[in-house]
Every structure is written in C-alpha cells, then in structure tokens.
Amino acid sequence: MAINEAATLSRRTFVKGSLAGLALAGAAGSALYGCAPKNEEGAKDGGAAGATDEIVWSQCNVNCGGRCVFQWHVKDGKIAYMETDNTGEAEGLQARACLRGRSMRRWVNHPDRLTKPMKRVGKRGEGKFEEISWDEAIDTIAEKLKGVIEKYGNEAVYINYATGMYSATGKTTARLMNVLGGYLGSYADYSTNMMSVAMPYMYGEECTPYDSVYASSASEAEKSDLVLMFGNSPADTRMGGANAVWDFTKVREAGAKIYHIDYRLNETASGHPEEWIPIRTGTDAALVAALAHELIANDQVDLDFLHTYCVGFDEETMPESAKGQNKSYKDYVMGTGYDMVEKTPEWAAPITQIPAERIRSLAAELAAAKAPYIVQGWGPQRHTNGENTARAICLLPCLLGKIGLPGTNTGMREAEPSALVGGIPNGKNPVKASINVYQWLNAVDHGEQMTAKNAGVHGVDQLTTGIKFLWNYAGNCITNQHADINKVHEILQDETKCEFIVVTDTVMTDSAKYADILLPDAMRAEQLNMSTNGYSEFYLGVCVGGPAQEAPGECRPSYDVNAAIADKFGKKDDYTEGRTQEEWVQYLYEEGAKADGDMPSWDDIQKQGLYKRELEPVVGMKDFRDDPAKNPLKTPSGKIEIYSEELDKLAAEWELEDGDAITPIPSFLPGYEGYGSVTEEFPLYCSGFHYKSRTHSSFGFIEELNQACRQQLWINPLDAESRGIAHGDMCAVTSPVGEIRIEAKVTPRIVPGTIGIPQGAWHQAAMDGDRVDTGGCVNTLTTYRPSPLAKGNGVHSIIAQVAKA
Known part of the structure; x- marks a missing residue:
C-alpha cells in the first residue's frame, strides 16, 4: 500500500x-x-x-x-x-x-547559529575566532591540505566520525578526498563498534548490526510469547513514529511477555507490565553463562540445533585444532574449561546482582518459551568487554535452537530496512590503510607506531604517519562524544602532531572550538533535501523538499564548499561530475525510482513531497535455518561459530595491553574498569545512557529541551544516603581522568553500586583552569582505552566517586 x-x-x-x-x-x-x-x-x-x-x-x-x-x-x-x-x-x-x-x-532559527567562516586566533579549544571571507577560508584549507599531502602523503589526512546530519547529499568530504588521492580510512562506528567487529566471527563476515538478514523485524516479536531485551530502550533512543519505539508499542499490545535486563528501569521498561530485571552494568555475559548452566544441567539445550548449525558448543562440535583440550563453551560453563569454575547461578549472582533463584526461573521460562525473541540494544556492547557481551547474548537463542523461526530473533538488535535511494557515491579510496574510528586520537598522538597487531590497523601492517590534517563535518566526536576530553585537549594542543583541523557545523559545539578553520553549514531546511526512511521496519519511504527558508548570513552547503576546494586542485569536474547538488538529488532519486519500479516520478515526488509504502517483516537467518548446506554462513565453517579458530589465532598473535584478552568463546570478561575494578578512591561503577532530550549531543543546546529533561545523575537511595546526598543536590563526580558537576536524581530505578549519567550533555569547563566540567558531560569521566578486539569505544566502563558539591 x-x-x-x-x-x-x-x-x-x-x-x-x-x-x-x-x-x-x-x-x-x-x-x-x-x-x-x-x-x-x-x-x-x-x-x-x-x-x-x-x-x-x-x-x-x-x-x-x-x-x-x-x-x-x-x-x-x-x-x-x-x-x-x-x-x-x-x-x-x-x-x-x-x-x-x-x-x-x-x-x-537559533540566535547562536554560525553564520560566517572563521579562523582560530587563540589556542585550540579556547573558542577564540575571527571572521574571514570565504575566499580566505577556501584558499587556506587548500593550501594546508596540499602541504600535508606533499609532506606526509594522503594517509596523513583523516575524516573524523560524525553523525550529526544524514541526507542523500550531506556527506561528501570522502568523495572530495578520493578525487584528491584518498585519505586514511576507518571502520566500525561509535554506536555498534564492538558488535560490528565481533559478530562476523560468530555469524559470518557479512553480518552487521544494520541489516535484515541476521536479525528479525521487531514485528516478529508480536508472535513471540517471551521477549527478552538486554539494554534496549527505544523509548529513550529511538523515539518518534518512524522509529522502533512504535514497533515495540505494538508488540506490547499483542500480548507478548516482555522482560527488560538493564541497570536502570529505563523508559521502555517502565512502559511494560511485566518485569525489570536489574543487572550490574557490564555483566551480561556472566548472566548468559549462568542461564546456559541451567539449560545444560536440565537437558534443555537443543542439541540437534547445536550439532547441526553450530561449532564449539561441546567436544563433539569443536574444530580439529581445539579437540581434546576442554575449550568448548560447555566446558567453560560446567567448570571443566580453562578456569575450572562452574558458572552456576550462585557464581553469577554476586557479579550480576541478580538473585540465583531469579536466574534459575528465567532459564526455565526461556526453555518453556515457544518463540523467544531475544534482542540486545547497543549499550551492553559499548563496554571494554563488549565484544564478548555481544556474542554471549546472541548465544542464548542458539542454545535454545530458536533461530530462523517465526517470532524469534538472533540476539542482534531489531532488523533494519533497506533504502529506496542512495547518496552521492564516494568513489574508491586509493589509500589502503584504515583504523577503527575510535583510534583517531592514538593516530594523532603516535600513528607511526600503530600496527595491525597492536592497534587493529587494516589494509597495511603499519601506518607510515600520524594524522596531520583532520576533517570534522557535522560531528561532536573530537571531544564531547569521544572519551577522556582532558586527554584529547592535551594532545591537540601540540600542533606538531595534528597540524590542521577543519570543522563544518551549524553552532559552536565543544568540538568546533578545536578548529583552525570553522565553516558555517547550511541546514537541510535551507537547501533541497532528500532522505529515506530510517530504522523502523514497518515502511519504506523517501522525502524530498526544500529549501524552506534561506540560510542565515554566509552559510553555504557543504557540497558547494567541497566543490570550491576541489577547484583549487583542478579537480572540480571530477568531484561534481558536472552536477550541482540539486541535480544530484534529482539524479539519485531517478536512479532509485528506475531500480525500484514503483516510486513516483521526479515531478510527482516534488509535488507530493513524501512517498511511503509498507515493508514486509523478516525473520533473521531463516534461509540458513531452512537449508544450511545451500545457505552457509560466511564463517570458515559455514556455521555459527560459538568457538572461533580465527579469534584463537588473534589471541596468540596480537599485542594486547595488560589485563586485556581475546577469547575464542563468548566467556565473561570483566573488562578494564569493569566488574571488580572499583577501589576505595572510586567505589562506584558508572555508565552513560542515551537521553530523551538529545540525539547523542544533537539538540544539546536547545534551552527548552534542557529545561524539560534536566541533566541529572541517577543514584540509588542507598548510595545517596551514605553520602548525604538528597534529590536535587549538586554533586561532584570524579573518575581517574576527570571531574564533573551534575544534579542528583535519587531514585530506586538504578541498581545500588552503580551510577548513571545521561550522555551527550555539552562539555563546559575552563580548560586553562581546573577543567571541572559544569555541563555534566560523561566523557569528561571516560578513560581512553580502546577495547581488546575491536579497538573500540568501551566508554560505558567507568569507575567513579560521588560527593555532594
């Protein structure tokens, strides 16, 4: 329809x-x-x-x-x-x-919109700029870019991860750099970093957190009798009628029993009639191991499924290289594996804070469920042990044999739809090297020392140079959304490391303060804009419209700015292919319509603005379940690899930091600043969570939203009382790397011993003074410690102390 x-x-x-x-x-x-x-x-x-x-x-x-x-x-x-x-x-x-x-x-229409190009006149991060002309801005960028490429090569140029704007024609800096000889590439993303890297070892190299092959539609949960959600709160993270919060509203109305496992009673959990199962943050894999113990002990695992579709559950399914060594997941769980510890509910209870009897009863409910829909958000994997956490949660439906069937899911997040139109193509990057998106700061600081084995570099054995030229478009991940803001500040102060930074944005974010040249972007409402449906699985669509008003001051679309820079290199025609941005929108739409066959004409979509149609739901890995021989997974064995020989090899070959580990099975690892790492100085676990008033840090400066949803520290009454903290008190929160000020929300909706801080608040600190962040940005507290396998952002692993300010 x-x-x-x-x-x-x-x-x-x-x-x-x-x-x-x-x-x-x-x-x-x-x-x-x-x-x-x-x-x-x-x-x-x-x-x-x-x-x-x-x-x-x-x-x-x-x-x-x-x-x-x-x-x-x-x-x-x-x-x-x-x-x-x-x-x-x-x-x-x-x-x-x-x-x-x-x-x-x-x-x-905010009065703080950036309206003119500017150049830095103070220190990086100081936020002092003076206005310049567009000619000077373009000339300066082109001159600095040419100088860096000539001296260090294209590998010294990097495009920082950013998600503040999505549109068919929005992100074209990669296209610009590719016509200029390429740039240091990147892989994974801040949202799904550990899952993106880990899950291909279990479900195959084509598995991503953004597909409809390895995950089921949310609507499949309407056929489920038990929905088990790990750290997944669409009512916080995916609000709006075109998003997954609507999908799960329908699931609730269909009558499925829904349990939420989270360290907070989140907004989604509070809207369902069943149960919140509180858990200590970062310990999900320990819970899975205890559930597995009960399923194995009570002969409730589906051995036929595990022996047919999986590698590594028990000795019978181990690869030849690991046979006879007690390396299976069953050995690990039952106490005959490498650590000789039986993973009983009594073992898991003090780790997870979930009572042993509740673990047993949950295992029994899972075993009795006809169609369990097991799903994880992206919070559990955003820990320093996140790779194993993601795999462990996905192991649960494998143990039950409930994959590829109606009403079930694979343990991944809900399936996401395809798109009817594409964006301006980036072209091929001539530079072979790439790094994890979270490793850019290390690449600035000591890029020449980064290798495939010590830093997860892809494409080459070792980088030849550090990052000398940094592009940042519509993003706040230089500081605010990165980690250890104080460390970022220190490294970027040394201009012999990163020599030049270009930031394009609409307002003065904390990251924008680090620009050498700061460019004012036109918003999508101020130019012809085209975008498709997002994550919600119930429809496909495309919207075309604009401009609604003129951009203020001298704001310019980034496409036009990049075309002007390309012109300085004599590459404008290569960049534009003779098209304006408006002509690209029409071209991309018509190409999509031609491939689809059912979309309106270009003339019609311009008149009606919006096109939508229903999307059929999918069951994750159904084809593999139906015929594993005909539809093998893209793993070495063609099966689900509970035990990965590839990970076992990496564990032996890679150079890991003290305390880090890579394991071939999804065992529970505490992780850096995870379970067991609290000290007398920092006795609390701390985690960030997404918040209703912001999308990451987007909207973080809108006064009305900040008034409606205040930035507050979630703290359990037991932890607050012992510190003399009352609801509404201003608190000082310290970690090994920083200190913030934030208002207390004293609530039983968070487990004792753990505090929660809404992520995305804008950093506000005197960086030439005490550096105490009065904005309450959680990344003032996060240690910069890339995770062992992915080298990703395990930023929900924090230890901290709270005191009344």
Missing part, C-alpha cells in the same frame, strides 16, 4: 500506557517545541487561516535513526512552525516526529 499526500489525514494513536517520558508533549505545550500554533478559538492554525502558508516537506536528519517527517510552514520566507507527518491510515504508516524532532525549528 503506497501512501501519498492525497491519503487520509487521520492520525494513529501512538504513545500509550506509561511510556511516560514521551507523554511530555501534553505538559510542555506544542508552542514550546515549534509545532502548529493555536488561534484564539483554540483550533490549530493551518485551516482557513493557514491555507496560504507554503508547506515544505523535510525530515529529521540527526542520528536517532528515525528520519521522522516534517512539514515546514513558511510565512514570508521564514519557517514559522512545523507539523509532522499526517498522511496514512489511522493505524498506518505515519512517520511522526518526537518532541526533540519537533524542536528542530528552534535549532534552525
């Missing part, structure tokens, strides 16, 4: 029950967030009074994954307010924006 502008305008009932955080809309009032205003009679403008408004379609382009739909109402050339999607049937395909998305108008 395709939906267009002529479809019914009835709205679906969306937020129900106690998804209370999202119900904030009624309390805050629509005018606060820039939604349709009310006239004197109380009706929304947009009827007769608003009929003369120009309506311009667009989408929320930040990285929550929703891509929810906007209708900009434009008066006198300026965005006056917005409505969201109102096309589709009552319970149909409405891609309606959440409150943070509905505040986008405040971002677009």
